[in-house]
Amino acid sequence: MENVVLIIHLLLALGLIAVVLLQRSEGGGLGMGGGGGGAVSGRAAATALGRLTWILAIAFICTSITLTIMAAQKSAGASVTDRLAVPQAEEQGDAPAAPLGSDLLPPSEGDNAPLVPSAD
Numbered sequence: 476m477e478n479v480v481l482i483i484h485l486l487l488a489l490g491l492i493a494v495v496l497l498q499r500s501e502g503g504g505l506g507m508g509g510g511g512g513g514a515v516s517g518r519a520a521a522t523a524l525g526r527l528t529w530i531l532a533i534a535f536i537c538t539s540i541t542l543t544i545m546a547a548q549k550s551a552g553a554s555v556t557d558r559l560a561v562p563q564a565e566e567q568g569d570a571p572a573a574p575l576g577s578d579l580l581p582p583s584e585g586d587n588a589p590l591v592p593s594a595d
Contacts (some may be wrong), residue, residue, distance in 0.1 A: 480568050484538040491531040500526050 477542070477549075480538055480541050480545065483543060484535070487531055487535045487538060491528070491535055494528050494531060498522075498528070546563055
């Protein structure tokens with residue numbers, strides 16, 4: 476079900492992009508300029524592309540909310556840290572042993588092993 480909503484969401488996004496690009500530019504940003512088209516009010520008449528833009532935008536927002544709800548239900552009760560846990564190997568011979576914390580430290584003065592191998 477989530478895949479179906481996701482595909483519809485992507486198609487709506489592409490359709491919304493196409494419809495916005497097809498609309499006529501009125502020049503000037505943020506509603507400045509563009510003329511009134513003879514109308515007394517500053518609001519232009521709604522065109523078919525304008526209505527289609529609103530419909531696609533509302534449908535896009537609805538699918539976004541639906542996908543968010545589906546993702547929240549899917550991850551309910553699960554934590555990110557649960558996915559980080561490494562499963563233990565069934566046999567000890569399958570995977571190399573991880574080094575201990577003391578293996579990562581440099582040798583102490585009491586160790587007999589030299590830091591630099593001798594040239595004998």
